[in-house]
Amino acid sequence: MPSNNSRRAFIIRMASVSATLAAGGAMAEEQLEGLGSAASARRDGPVRFDYGVASGDPLSDRVILWTHARRRFTNLPVVMRWEVASDPGFRRVVSAGLVTARAQTGYTAKVDAKGLHAGRTYYYRFRTLFDVSPVGVTRTLPRAGVESVKLAVFSCSNYPAGYFHAYGEAVHAGAEYAVHLGDYIYEYPANGYASQDAAALGRTSVPATEILTLDDYRRRYAQYRSDPDLKQLHARVPVIAIWDDHEIANDSFVTGAENHDEATEGPFDVRVAAALQAYHEWMPIRTPDRSDLKKAYRSFDFGDLLSLHMLETRLLGREEPISLLDLVNPATAPAALAEFASPDRQMLGQEQVSWISQRLYESDATWQVFGQQVLMARMEFPVSILQALNPSNTSPEAIAAGARAVNDYLAAKATAAINPALLTPQQQALLNPQINPKLGYNLDAWDGYPAAREVLLGTAAALGKRVISLAGDTHNAWHSDLTLLDGTKVGEEFATPGVSSPGLEEALAALPPAQTTAIFRGVIDTLKFCDTYRRGFLLMTFTAQSAQGQWYFLNTVKSPTYTVAQDYTASLAA
Ligand SMILES: [Fe+2]
Incomplete structure (x- = not known):
């Protein structure tokens, strides 16, 4: 039996020989400089x-x-x-x-x-x-x-x-x-x-x-x-x-x-x-x-077809998120609202805003694509619903009150669509943005930074650019219009589901996914599609004619075996 040392040396040599063969033969002598020696390789072991x-x-x-x-x-x-x-x-x-x-x-x-x-x-x-x-x-x-x-x-x-x-x-x-x-x-x-x-x-x-x-x-x-x-x-x-x-x-x-x-x-x-x-x-x-190292914003130009602008929305400019509870609580709302609505409230920071404005101005590409983290589309619910949906109170009475608020609002919207003359005074109040304003339910997203969003989208609109926002963060799939405050459409948002993190199916476990979808689609005017319960990814195909998003969904991430379905596709014409 060879000693342990010589056996180890033999194994190293065998591993090295097989790796060298796999690499396509030994390197030429002039290529070896700096790469050590056979003796050092034996001493230090394989890489x-x-x-x-x-x-x-x-x-x-x-x-x-x-x-x-x-x-x-x-x-x-x-x-x-x-x-x-x-x-x-x-x-x-x-x-x-x-x-x-x-x-x-x-x-x-x-x-x-x-x-x-x-x-x-x-x-x-x-x-x-x-x-x-x-x-x-x-x-x-x-x-x-x-x-x-x-x-x-x-x-x-x-x-x-x-x-x-x-x-x-x-x-x-x-x-x-x-x-x-x-x-x-x-x-x-x-x-x-x-x-x-x-x-x-x-x-x-x-x-x-x-x-x-x-x-x-x-x-x-x-x-x-x-x-x-x-x-x-x-x-x-x-x-x-x-x-x-x-x-x-x-x-x-x-x-x-x-x-x-x-x-x-x-x-x-x-x-x-x-x-x-x-x-x-x-x-x-x-x-x-x-x-x-925080300055990670950067652009990628794919010829004259698309410019992909990767934005940093966490560490360079973002001010502390405002609490939704503070905004909907009458006692704290005035101060929270003043901060929330401030024109100075930052998401990207001034330097990054200058950079992206310049890049949007310079790029003649058909598609201006933001690769960024959090939803940019308006995921807004009326205050009447947000007040009723108190996440810290999950009693049956509180859940029933939340459901009632959703139903009342959707009924008012449906009536307005059929015949506004049939609206009751209470329903008119529900649909009046002065009385029942809308707010984003997730203020960690762009909904928490309305002035910063308006500056970015407004700049793109003023330059006549077609914007696509790619977003993540929520673990669910969303497809929405991107609009200015006055309703002008600037582009669309394609949001990818998470690779494996749990989504709304966990947070809203009491609701069947179809009902969750119905609520989101019913309440949010700019939302065109959502999937609130499956993981997966988004495949974007850009051509001079269109920007197409294909959402791929997995039936499970909890098993080594799974199926994948590609069952929603959206296309935006150039
Ligand atoms: Fe996440």
Whole structure:
């Protein structure tokens, strides 16, 4: 029997030989510089690419490539050669260089691979002397003569809540690029939000505590990135991503978050810095400003067909959300309303508003698309309903009062549509916006920042632009008109269901989904479609003639086996 040491050396050599064969033979002598030696490879062990590869932020001549690499036996940095080829066998390498995965970046490595041609598919990988990563497929942005673009849109992927089938299905559906609108991870402890099935699914959160430190956030990303569907998406499709709140803490704004307590969890800024460092390490994002990781807003031009503007709505400008209860309580309403309606109330911050205004002015693309987190459409309910629906009171009497308020309002609307002369004085009052004004029910969304929304949509309208808003956050699917305060239509919002986070079917468990849909569609004038109970993703197809949204829904995220249905499609003509 060979000794343990020599057996280990033998295994390493065998692993190295097989990896080298898999990589297409040994590298030429001049390529080896910086990649260590056979002796160091034996000492440090083979390199593990446990989280696969990823690409993102494509431009017409470059794309970000990502991997994570560690030696099996040591914590030494891993120097790698990255290669981009026009063929899957890497016979025609078109761009290459060296990059290092080291402890300072949590052993992640990113490179901006340049010198590529527009609108092309490329293959990429990372190699050491004896080891090679899985091969990824990516695509640059097209520059001219673009006939169509297919974007898969995702949000709210909660690992303990269920399987990430949506990611794999988007690859099968032919997505050319992916947009992730945030809640890519969740910050909660293992016994926290949406974790009741985690143990049964084998998806208990790591670490078990709520994540606060850089090491916590890194470990959470590592767990999510071990998911096979997410690995597949990243290896096959370039991803353009922006965070929402849960990459930091629930309902984040500039100076704090609903789920952050400075007394027990330390300064919010320290947590934000840790969360954003981990985000920029683990996501294939270009990091527009290294001196300020919050500045993640950026644009992607797909020739003259569409400009995708990724907006940051959490940490740069957003003021603290206003409580709906304060707005509908007569005692607190005047002060809350003054703050709510202030023309100075910020969502993006002045600098980002200037930037997006300039980008809208400059871009002649047919479609101006906002890739952003929270619903921009008006999800407004009359105060008569909001006052009756007291979320802290779930007694049968309170629920009955809420149902009565909904029925009374819908009956008044129906009567007005048939013959306004038949309206009773009470019904006239219900439909009078002076007496019974409408308010968004979720003030963490753009409904909580009406002046900021009017500035953004008003700018687009003044410039004659056609706007599409892509949104996430709610875990449910929505399709709505985007309107100015005076009712002028500026564009449409296509909102993706969550990948796995529970939606209204959980919050409104007493209502059958058909009834929930009937209420939302009945009350909200600008809402064209909603699905309030299924997870999935949205596939957007842009052409010069139309912007089409196809919603894909899964029957379950709680089982490895599932079915997928594509049963709602909406098209907006250019
Ligand atoms: Fe979410």
